[in-house]
Amino acid sequence: MIWLASFVALPPFLAAFAGMLSGPSLTRLLRGAPAGSPPGAGSPLRNGPALIACAPVAVSLVLSAIVAVAVWRDPGTRTGALTLVDTGSVPISVGLQVDGLAAVVGLMVCCVALAVQVFSVAYMSGDRRYSSYAAFISLFTSAMLLVVYSGDLIVLYVGWEVMGICSYFLIGHHWEERSSSRAAVKAFLVTRLGDVGFLLGVIVLGVGAGTFQIDRIVRTAGDLPQSTATAAALLLLAGVAGKSAQFPLHTWLPDAMAGPTPISALIHAATMVAAGIYVVARLYGVFLAAPTALAVLGVVAVVSMVGSACAALAQDDLKRVLAYSTISQLAVMAAGLAVGAESAAVFHLLTHAAFKALLFLAAGCVIVTAGSNMLAHYGGLRRGMPLTFWSMTVGFAALAGVPPFSGWFSKDAVIEAAQHAALHGGEVTSGGIAWLVYVGLLVTVVLTAAYAMRAWLMTFFGERRGTYEVRDPARILTWTVVALAVPAAILGFFGLGAPELRPQLGASLLSVLLLAVGAGGAFLAWNRDPALDPARALGPVRTVFARAFFVDELYAVVIVRPVQALARHVVQFDQRRVDATVLGTGRAAARLGGLVRFVQNGNPQTYLTGLLAGVALIAAAVVIFQ
């Protein structure tokens, strides 16, 4: 079982190196079209990097499905350690742990990664760096699988960091463009900031519990001193906020839209941002032992979900709408965790992965067709591209929580748990926090419905605002999207198996009512003039929302500019003080030498005179003092 789990993560890892080293040569071997040739040239089966990218992920998918089935038939935690690294204090066990959570999340990661790889074959076919791109996706996938299956915090941290660097390379794939390279640097720095806290949290937890093994930590979390558990949980939350783009560290995610669209799908649906929530779910025992950390998580989640939903309402870039909706939906999961609904949060993680991957890949189809990211350039696309339209409709419906699509089940489960905690007093959070989370969730439902409706209407309805030809793009793109639409539509019904995930009448009615309010509002605003952006109904707040409450500007003033000014001062200090001191010693020595150099005047007769005088002196001294 453990061996099987390790073989799930292995093929993409090997594929990353194989693709990096020999992707193009395999293409030549298969006599396919070389990289960088125009799209459509050459069959995908003769594309070396594409084969190296897709086949191993497909193998991983099959293996992870076997793991999931095995865990489903025989639940329980299985751990296994390859070796125990003796560090002198707390040992590190290089091992994996498979339980229900890891199995389903691993299956989800493999599904989304395969969809993204297949989509990328066609989407990136004209790109000359496709080979390294696909290799980085493979590495990214294997790192995420390592995070999912790891049984030890240090091993988990390794995967966590590899994901960070892969996201940097993938977001900066088009590094010739300044916006891409800056977005990559920003994503790397911001997540790095969180990772510092995460590493410290891992160390605090490991030293406090005396082990880095996750199952033992979770089992003994109740025995930890209160201060240790709180400190560890808060430090871990810093890393989670960084990776999962929660409130103070969320600014990298919208900028990361500069990367290629399939990367956005991968980062947003399956890997990077899901890792943060997954880690909280994995170490939930620690968080249960630290109610303060859960309260902080709840407040952060409410701020993130409402704020980013407002921001999504006013974005004029389709991908940025989806990016802000990701922040918002992740915050919904975090809210579920904060009120103690672990399984509901994980359920929402899975359904979100399905519909967000669908939405991003469908957005990729729209972008390929329209040649633009801007909502203002779309309109009336439903007639030309029916497959994309219906798939994306399913995605938006699931995002907004329209019954009976998957998002409705999972979001309802979270809302219901929050309602229960607010009304009856939760076991893990105080009533105030639970009320805050509950109200935040309800507001988010309204806002989510509104921005999903707005994006949907502006993309597919009304008059066409561009001069491009509207038709469904290449078959491989469209059918990947259609294939993803199936889980996005029906995944919710799997939740009926668990009693805590079943929808309940009161909460469902309330959320459907709120959904209708939000969607109806957006529709009325749009219906007044379908040619214009419904966001204009927001009035003066629109700018504030569009700039996401000026958080970026605030950070620029408070952090970026002082740091740059400090750096300038350091450079000046280096040049004016340190360098000047070094150069000054050299000049002082030269001047000192100049004092005795006057005898070297270039006249050999003077030299000879000195020589003779010296000889005479020595001779005299020898004669006198002998």
Next chain:
Amino acid sequence: MHLAYPTVVAALLFSVGVYGVLARRNAILVLMSVELMLNAVNLNLVTFDVWYRDRLHGGQVLTLFTIVIAAAEIGLGLAIVLLVFRNRQMIDVDRLRALAEEAPDAAPRPAEGGTADREAGAEPAPEPEEASP
């Protein structure tokens, strides 16, 4: 003949030669002074050869060597003086100062140019470099 006479003459000759090398300005006269010194040495060699009644006459043989070397040296020396004269229209030893090291602040050498510029002060603050992947 007493040994003192030739040795004193040789010492005087040598002193005159040293004075000439150290004090004359004309390069030809300096060369002539060198000859005087060499000949003082020759005189000594011959004197002591006679004084010790050396059977192999090592002193006289060495004198012949010295004379040959002196001839070669004066040939080279005069050639150098000629070339100097052709280049500079003078052969004043005092004014041939090419061996002197130039003054440190007169003209900075190229290697020091950068630092000299930088310490001149008021350099513009460098723009922060933008990193790129």
